[in-house]
Amino acid sequence: xxxxxxxxxxxxxxxxxxxxxxxxxxxxxxxxxxxxxxxxxxxxxxxxxxxxxxxxxxxxxxxxxxxxxxxxxxxxxxxxxxxxxxxxxxxxxxxxxxxxxxxxxxxxxxxxxxxxxxxxxxxxxxxxxxxxxxxxxxxxxxxxxxxxxxxxxxxxxxxxxxxxxxxxxxxxxxxxxxxxxxxxxxxxxxxxxxxxxxxxxxxxxxxxxxxxxxxxxxxxxxxxxxxxxxxxxxxxxxxxxxxxxxxxxxxxxxxxxxxxxxxxxxxxxxxxxxxxxxxxxxxxxxxxxxxx
Numbered sequence: 001x002x003x004x005x006x007x008x009x010x011x012x013x014x015x016x017x018x019x020x021x022x023x024x025x026x027x028x029x030x031x032x033x034x035x036x037x038x039x040x041x042x043x044x045x046x047x048x049x050x051x052x053x054x055x056x057x058x059x060x061x062x063x064x065x066x067x068x069x070x071x072x073x074x075x076x077x078x079x080x081x082x083x084x085x086x087x088x089x090x091x092x093x094x095x096x097x098x099x100x101x102x103x104x105x106x107x108x109x110x111x112x113x114x115x116x117x118x119x120x121x122x123x124x125x126x127x128x129x130x131x132x133x134x135x136x137x138x139x140x141x142x143x144x145x146x147x148x149x150x151x152x153x154x155x156x157x158x159x160x161x162x163x164x165x166x167x168x169x170x171x172x173x174x175x176x177x178x179x180x181x182x183x184x185x186x187x188x189x190x191x192x193x194x195x196x197x198x199x200x201x202x203x204x205x206x207x208x209x210x211x212x213x214x215x216x217x218x219x220x221x222x223x224x225x226x227x228x229x230x231x232x233x234x235x236x237x238x239x240x241x242x243x244x245x246x247x248x249x250x251x252x253x254x255x256x257x258x259x260x261x262x263x264x265x266x267x268x269x270x271x272x273x274x275x276x277x278x279x280x281x282x283x284x285x286x287x288x289x290x291x292x
Contacts, residue, residue, distance in 0.1 A: 001062075001063045001064040001086055001087075001145070001146065002060050002061060002062050002063055002064065003024055003060065003061040003063065003148070003272075004058065004059070004060050004061075005019050005023060005024070005058075005059040005060075006056070006057070006058050006059075007019075007053045007054065007055055007056060007057040007058075007059070008055065009055065010053070010054075010055065013053065014052060014053065015049070015050060015051060015052050015053060016040065016042060016047055016048075016049045016050070016051050016053060016059055017049040017050060019053070019059055020034075020040070020049060020059075020061070024061070024148075025151070025152065025155060026061075026148065026151070027151055030147050030148060030151065031049070033147075034061060034062075035049060037065065039061060039062040039063075039065060040059075040060075040061055040062075041059070041060045041061075041062070042057055042058070042059055043057060043058055044058070044060070047059070061148075063146045063148055066124035066125075067124060067125050067126045068126070069115060069118070069124065069125060069126045069127055072101060072111050072112060072115040072127045073101070073106065073107045073112055073115070074112065074115040074116035074119050075107045075108060075112035075113055075115070075116050076113075076116050077108075077112070077113040077116070078113075079091055079113050079114070079117055080092035080093075080094070080281075082140065082279050082280075082281060083277075083279055086145065087144070087145055087146070087149045087270075087271065087272055088130070088142055088143060088144050088145055088149055088153070089114070089117075089142075089143050089145065090140060090141070090142050090143075090266070090279050091110065091114070091140075091141050091143065092138070092139060092140060092281040092282070093110050093133055093137075093138060093139060093140075093141045093263075094138055094284070095135075095136050095137065095138040095258050095284065095286070096135065096136060096258070097109065097110055097135070098110065098135045099111060099129050099132050099133055099141055100129070100132075110129075110141060111127045111129065114127050114143050115127050123145065125145055125146060126147070127143065128143060128144040128145075128146075128147070128149075128150045129141055129142070129143050130142040130143065130144055130150055130153045130154060130157070131157070131164065131227070131263075131266075133263055134230065134233075134259070134261075136258035136259055136261075137259065137261045137262070137263065138261075138262045138263070138281075138284050138287075139166070139262045139263025139264060139281045140164075140263045140264070140265070140266045140279065140281045141263075142266065148271075149271055149272075152271035153268065153271065156268050156269065156271075157227060160225060161268060161269060162266065162267070162268035163223065163224075163265075163266070163267045163268070164223070164224050164227070164263065164265070164266055165221060165222065165223050165224075165263075165264050165265040165266070165267075166221070166222045166224070166232055166261060166262060166263055166264055167211075167219065167220070167221055167222075167261075167262045167264045167283055167287070168219075168220050168222060168232060168236070168243050168259075168260055168261045168262070169217050169218065169219055169220070169243065169244045169255075169256070169260035169287065169290050170217060170218050170220055170236050170241040170242065170243055170244065170260075171216070171217055171241050171242055171243070171244060171250065171253075172216070172217065172218065172240070172241050173210075173213045173217075173218045173241075174208075174210055174218060174220075174241060176210075177209065177210050178207075178208060178209040178210065179207075179208055180205060180206070180207050180208075181204075181205070181206045181208065181235040181236075181238075181239065182203075182204070182205050183197045183204060183235060183238060184197065184198060184199060184200070184201035184202060184203055184204055185197060185198070185201045185202055185204040185228045185229075185230075185231060185234055185235075186198035186200055186201030186202070193248070194230075194248060194249075195228070195229055195230045195234045196234065196238075197234065197235075197238045202226070202228055203226060204226045204228045204231050204234075204235070205224075205225035205226050206222050206223075206224060206225070206231060206232055206235045207222065207223040207224075207225060208220050208221065208222050208223075209221045212291070214290075216255075217244055217255070217290070218241075219290070219291055220236075221264075230248075230249070232261060233246055233248070233249045233259060233261065234249060236249075237249035237250055243259045243260050243261055244256050244259070244260040244290070245257060245258050245259050245260050246259035246260075246261075247259075255290055256286055256287065256290060257286075258286070260286075260287055260290065262281070262283055262284065262287055263281065264280060264281060264283065265278065265279065265280050265281075266278070266279050267279075
């Protein structure tokens with residue numbers, strides 16, 4: 001697990017530091033860690049990042065170092081792995097399972113299962129989810145296998161290169177077949193969990209398309225242009241169409257016993273191979289049963 005750069009000309013970069021920061025987009029925090037642990041090489045020898053470079057020089061960064069992940073308890077559990085390579089793993093999370101451990105879910109979160117899996121393949125890395133889903137939201141969660149990959153995929157999310165699509169079922173029917181909900185979201189006063197629409201909040205944009213209408217609800221596809229906490233749930237609740245089963249922003253449902261929201265598709269550029277990738281997590285049974 002390493003990064004490699006071969007110097008082909010001197011017009012772009014003049015030293016190793018410029019390659020690391022501008023070509024690889026390595027953060028200052030990670031750069032300092034790599035320097036401290038002597039993990040940066042020029043022509044296979046430990047390098048000072050201030051060193052100048054010459055045509056033909058080979059710059060490598062060793063990311064294959066062990067990390068302490070003892071903060072997460074390993075728990076054996078089935079993992080629905082959609083894709084895995086040396087750099088990241090993509091998992092289809094079931095509803096009812098949190099991504100992170102907490103006081104109430106200290107050993108049964110998805111991160112606990114990933115820690116156990118990493119141990120089984122002798123991968124000594126911290127558990128780094130790139131994206132997060134609510135407890136009762138199902139679907140795609142990406143775990144980076146290094147700090148570098150986490151940084152790169154987080155950058156893609158910030159720059160709207162990494163795209164996330166969701167399928168949800170909302171109460172009632174919308175007037176328009178498609179549209180954009182552009183409403184700022186903020187934390188609700190007096191709550192550490194609930195969010196609300198507020199002009200002081202962060203810009204939040206949800207693009208939606210109605211896929212099918214039923215008597216009492218509609219199936220909707222959503223593309224997030226921003227990634228705020230509870231964004232889809234808050235947006236549709238505010239316009240009068242809360243998600244089916246969403247008891248926080250709407251009301252309980254006879255059709256489903258959790259919010260009908262599934263992280264369906266993710267698309268991004270592989271940080272190492274630069275391939276354009278897309279992955280889909282099949283809709284779980286409780287939501288598939290709504291689509292009849």
